[in-house]
Structures are given as structure tokens and as C-alpha cells.
Amino acid sequence: MALSREISAFCERVGHQFQDPDLILRALTHSSLSSPTRPDNQRLEFLGDRVLGLVMAEAVLKRDREAKEGQLAPRFNALVRKEACAEVAREIDLGAVLRLGKSEMTTGGRRKTALLGDAMEAVIAAIYLDAGFDVARDVVLRLWGDRLDRVAEDARDPKTTLQEWAQARGQTPPRYVELDRTGPDHAPVFTVEVRMDSGETARAEARVKRQAEQAAARALMERLSKGG
Structure with missing residues (x-):
């Protein structure tokens, strides 16, 4: 053929x-x-x-x-x-x-x-x-x-890093909640919030839901790291 x-x-x-x-x-x-x-x-x-x-x-x-x-x-x-x-x-x-x-x-x-x-x-x-x-x-x-x-020496994705942070402190794994989805079906934008047992949260937007979750986890991890 x-x-x-x-x-x-x-x-x-x-x-x-x-x-x-x-x-x-x-x-x-x-x-x-x-x-x-x-x-x-x-x-x-x-x-x-x-x-x-x-x-x-x-x-x-x-x-x-x-x-x-x-x-x-x-x-x-x-x-x-x-x-x-x-x-x-x-x-x-x-x-x-x-x-x-x-x-x-x-x-x-x-x-x-x-x-x-x-x-x-x-x-x-x-x-x-x-x-x-x-x-x-x-x-x-x-x-x-x-x-x-x-590939980074420590290539763990932000969701993994945040989950390990939570486990080390006796918390359950973070929860990811889809707050909104906008845009046409062929180009959606997802808004996701990550929530911790201890009350900390962070939000992010992305064209792919998993990427929004990763971005939210990264934002929260950066905030937590700065806070010690």
C-alpha cells in the first residue's frame, strides 16, 4: 500500500x-x-x-x-x-x-x-x-x-512534591477541585483549586485540567516553602 x-x-x-x-x-x-x-x-x-x-x-x-x-x-x-x-x-x-x-x-x-x-x-x-x-x-x-x-535532578512534578509535604505532616493528600470550565469545547480553560487539610488553598488556570492541577500545586508549594 x-x-x-x-x-x-x-x-x-x-x-x-x-x-x-x-x-x-x-x-x-x-x-x-x-x-x-x-x-x-x-x-x-x-x-x-x-x-x-x-x-x-x-x-x-x-x-x-x-x-x-x-x-x-x-x-x-x-x-x-x-x-x-x-x-x-x-x-x-x-x-x-x-x-x-x-x-x-x-x-x-x-x-x-x-x-x-x-x-x-x-x-x-x-x-x-x-x-x-x-x-x-x-x-x-x-x-x-x-x-x-x-530532565531536572529532582524531576518530581508539583503534585507529587505537595503530596509528600502533606504526608510528612500527617495530613491526607491534597484535594483538587475543578471550580470552572470556560471557553469553547475545542479550547477549554480549566480553573482548579488545591485544598489542604490545614486550610491552605491555591488556584490556577490552564488549557488542560492536569496542567491546572500542577500549576495550583506549584503555587501552593511555593507559598508554603516561603512560609517555612
Whole structure:
């Protein structure tokens, strides 16, 4: 099966030419466009998540042979989280070749973090099935680039840091409450408040709910740190 010019150009950006074109077509097909004769990318996403995880686990181990598990885990999580996958997907313009149903097309699916992250994992799985682990690892490491070098020494996300702060003081984990959602369906803005047992709160807004939670946790953690 011959690939379209757009998908062939995408494969060049990825750095892999597929022996089995069906694999990349499936990796780029969202469930909103699936049918009995057109499988979606959900199974590939499942596999790609594991392939990516192994690649990054190896990479963070090699880059710091003295680090403890508690140091390695947050670095690993920062590299494999959905936002990181979506960031890479945007750099190679994956959204332009996503195969979406009309409902997702009209609600900005090509820009959604979740869809881009899932599709990036599916593409990794497609490469793995097409050419094996070594090729998939090389592609992933090249696409992730200097993220491996830039990942913070302490890459714990703010929600994790705040939860550990609460646990160390005998509090239950922070609660995150969605206060508002504004804007059109294809570009919502979430307002989230984080609440502690001890009464402290902080709010933040973001286009993605999880990012709003992270921003609220970061704001509260900064406030708590300044307060000693």
C-alpha cells in the first residue's frame, strides 16, 4: 500500500520508513474514525507506552550510574508522561496527519494533548513492530533529544512534591477541585483549586485540567516553602 505524500513526509520527520505501511496508518487512526475494516491505534498505544518506558528506563540508568531509585523514578516519569509525548508529537507535526472522525476534527482534536500523546506512543509501537526494539530505541532517543540531558535532578512534578509535604505532616493528600470550565469545547480553560487539610488553598488556570492541577500545586508549594 502506497502512503500519501503527507504521511510519507511525516515518516521522514520521524526518521523511519515502514516496511509495513499498514502499521503507521493504524498508529495515526483515532478511535473516532475506526471501523471493522479500519482499526484504531488504541492497542498500539498500549504497546508503545511499554516500549517508551523501557527505552527511558535504560536511558536514565545509563546517564546516572550512582542515582538511587527515588531519584531515577521522577526523571523517568517526566520523560514518559503524556505531556512529554505530546510535545514531541508537536515538534514532528504529528497532528497534521492524524486520521480523525468529524467530531474530533471539529473540536480541535489535532491539537489535543491526550490525542497527540496517545498517537505518539502508537507510532513508537508501529516502529517497534516494523523494525524491532533497537530501531525503535534509536528513533525515540533521537526524537526526545536533549530532554534526557535537561530532565531536572529532582524531576518530581508539583503534585507529587505537595503530596509528600502533606504526608510528612500527617495530613491526607491534597484535594483538587475543578471550580470552572470556560471557553469553547475545542479550547477549554480549566480553573482548579488545591485544598489542604490545614486550610491552605491555591488556584490556577490552564488549557488542560492536569496542567491546572500542577500549576495550583506549584503555587501552593511555593507559598508554603516561603512560609517555612
